[in-house]
Every structure is written in structure tokens, then in C-alpha cells.
Amino acid sequence: MRKRVERVVAASGVRGDVExxxxxxxxxxxxxxxxxxxLLGDLSARGxxxxxxxxxxxxxEAxxxxxxxxxxxDAPLGGYLREAYNAEVVFPFLHGVHGSFAFGPGYVLFAGMGGEVVDGARPEREEERRLRYPAWEAEYRLKVLHELRDYRRVFLLGTPPAHKGFGEAGSQTLAELVKTHSPRVVFVGGAEHIREELGSSLVVSPGALSEGRYAVVGISGREVEPQRL
Incomplete structure (x- = not known):
């Protein structure tokens, strides 16, 4: 049994490629x-x-x-949730953290919000053809973190927080969530390797596994090693 999560292998854009x-x-x-x-979505190629x-x-099995x-x-969401639940019953080391959280060894808390998160007063919410959420929903789902302050935190986000290093795409609301909760590392979806600082948090896009990209990240020292399969 691992006593603490320190070294993490991360990738996004799996697109159903089990091999x-x-x-x-x-x-x-x-x-x-x-x-x-x-792993950050898209996890499947066809849902x-x-x-x-x-x-x-x-x-x-790993x-x-x-x-x-x-x-x-990864839409419709129902198919993903059904298979995730079935797998997590069989394999206790699996943790889907979409709009939720889970604990890793050594008082490390992993929390996340998948899909596309959109800022604005009343953006359309969608879970059948595409996973798309208003930013307030991410805030609401993760508000429980205010009561879990004693854990080191790691975030998984399908949408990057707003930051000049990620270009124009990104959510200002997610940026504020990161600054509020100060996770040690924030993993975000994206095709390319990117490493940026946002407040006291390290933000990492590990790159798309469908293109052979991934990253190895040290949680404590915040070292990032871009890799290729």
C-alpha cells in the first residue's frame, strides 16, 4: 500500500485508445x-x-x-457514469471526480470538474450531445472543499482556468476557484504540454495521449517532466 501520493503520471485526450x-x-x-x-477527458472517441x-x-487492473x-x-453523461460506477465497485483504486472529490493516500484530496465550463450569467447546460456546464455549477459542486482544509489538494479540470499562458481559452471562475482553494497542482485538459503558475498553484496540461504525450508531475516539489510514448 502506498503511504502517500507524490509522483503522478497524467495524460488527457485518451479518446478510447486502450492500447x-x-x-x-x-x-x-x-x-x-x-x-x-x-486522466482528463475526452476519455472516449464515440461516447x-x-x-x-x-x-x-x-x-x-494496473x-x-x-x-x-x-x-x-464524453456525452451523453449517463453512459460514462454507469460504466464508471460499475468499474469502481470492482476496482477500489478507481476514482471518478467529476463534480466531486476522492482521497488519495497520505491526506491528498483529488477534486475535479470535467466537460466544458463556461463563464457568464446563464450559459446553456448540456449533458446529452456534449458536456457543457455553467461556471456556477463548478463552484457549487466544489464548495465542500471549504470544509476539507486539512488536505493537500490536487484539481482535475476539463477546462483550463483563465491564464495568459493558455491563450484566450479558459474560465475566469475556475481561475478564482484555484486561487481560493490553492491546490498544489491543477491538471487541465489540452493537446500540448503546458506548465504555468497561477497564484500558489502549478497548472499543468500533460498533453494528449492520442498524440503520445503525457507528463510526470511531483506533487510536493512540483516538478514537471514532459514525456512521449
């Missing part, structure tokens, strides 16, 4: 000595149950703590 995920997990165990794995089931089975959120393309 790449298995190679990533092999590298996490054998090359990097990872304590946990983080089909078989894709989620195969991906989650590969994660579970016997590493794994934390993940869906991406905008």
Missing part, C-alpha cells in the same frame, strides 16, 4: 515509479459504453490509484 493507456500504465509502473495516474469499460478495466474526469466529448 495506449496500457502502455502508459506500464511506463507509470516500470519507468517512473508513479504513485497515481490522472460508447464499451470504450469506457475497456479503459476503466485497464486502469483497474492496481494504481487512478483519478479521472470526462471531457466535453
Amino acid at each position: 495506449r493507456v496500457e502502455r502508459l500504465l506500464g511506463a507509470a509502473r516500470e519507468r517512473h515509479g508513479a504513485d497515481a495516474v490522472v 460508447e459504453a464499451e470504450e469506457y469499460a475497456g479503459l476503466l478495466r485497464a486502469l483497474g 492496481n494504481l490509484p487512478a483519478f479521472y474526469v470526462p471531457g466535453p466529448g
Whole structure:
């Protein structure tokens, strides 16, 4: 049993490629000595149950703590949630943290919000054709973190927080959430490797696994090592 999560292997944009995920997990165990794995959507290519089931089975059989959120393309949400629940019953190291949180070894709290998060007063909410959420919903779902101040925090976000380093795309509300809760590391979806500082938090886009990109991140020292499969 791992006593603490320190070294994390992370990737986004899996798009249903179980073979790449298995190679990533092999590298996490054998090359990097990872304590946990983080995956950010899109997890599937077509939003089909078989894709989620195969991906989650590969994660579970690796016997590493794994934390993940869906991406905008992982719709409809019901299919993802059903397969995630079934897999997490069988494999206790699996933790979906979409609009929720889970604990890793060593008082490390992983919290997340997948899909696309949109700022504004009344943006459309969508979970059937695309996962799209108003920013206030992310705030509401994660407000429980105010009561869990004794844990080191790691965020998983499908949408990057607003930051000049990520270009024009990004949510100002998520940026404020990061500044409020000061997670040690924030993992965000995106095709390219990006490393930025936001307040006291390190924000990392590990890159798209569909393009062979991933990253190894140290939680305590906040070291980032871009990698290629």
C-alpha cells in the first residue's frame, strides 16, 4: 500500500485508445515509479459504453490509484457514469471526480470538474450531445472543499482556468476557484504540454495521449517532466 501520493503520471485526450493507456500504465509502473495516474477527458472517441469499460478495466487492473474526469466529448453523461460506477465497485483504486472529490493516500484530496465550463450569467447546460456546464455549477459542486482544509489538494479540470499562458481559452471562475482553494497542482485538459503558475498553484496540461504525450508531475516539489510514448 502506498503511504502517500507524490509522483503522478497524467495524460488527457485518451479518446478510447486502450492500447495506449496500457502502455502508459506500464511506463507509470516500470519507468517512473508513479504513485497515481490522472486522466482528463475526452476519455472516449464515440461516447460508447464499451470504450469506457475497456479503459476503466485497464486502469483497474494496473492496481494504481487512478483519478479521472470526462471531457466535453464524453456525452451523453449517463453512459460514462454507469460504466464508471460499475468499474469502481470492482476496482477500489478507481476514482471518478467529476463534480466531486476522492482521497488519495497520505491526506491528498483529488477534486475535479470535467466537460466544458463556461463563464457568464446563464450559459446553456448540456449533458446529452456534449458536456457543457455553467461556471456556477463548478463552484457549487466544489464548495465542500471549504470544509476539507486539512488536505493537500490536487484539481482535475476539463477546462483550463483563465491564464495568459493558455491563450484566450479558459474560465475566469475556475481561475478564482484555484486561487481560493490553492491546490498544489491543477491538471487541465489540452493537446500540448503546458506548465504555468497561477497564484500558489502549478497548472499543468500533460498533453494528449492520442498524440503520445503525457507528463510526470511531483506533487510536493512540483516538478514537471514532459514525456512521449
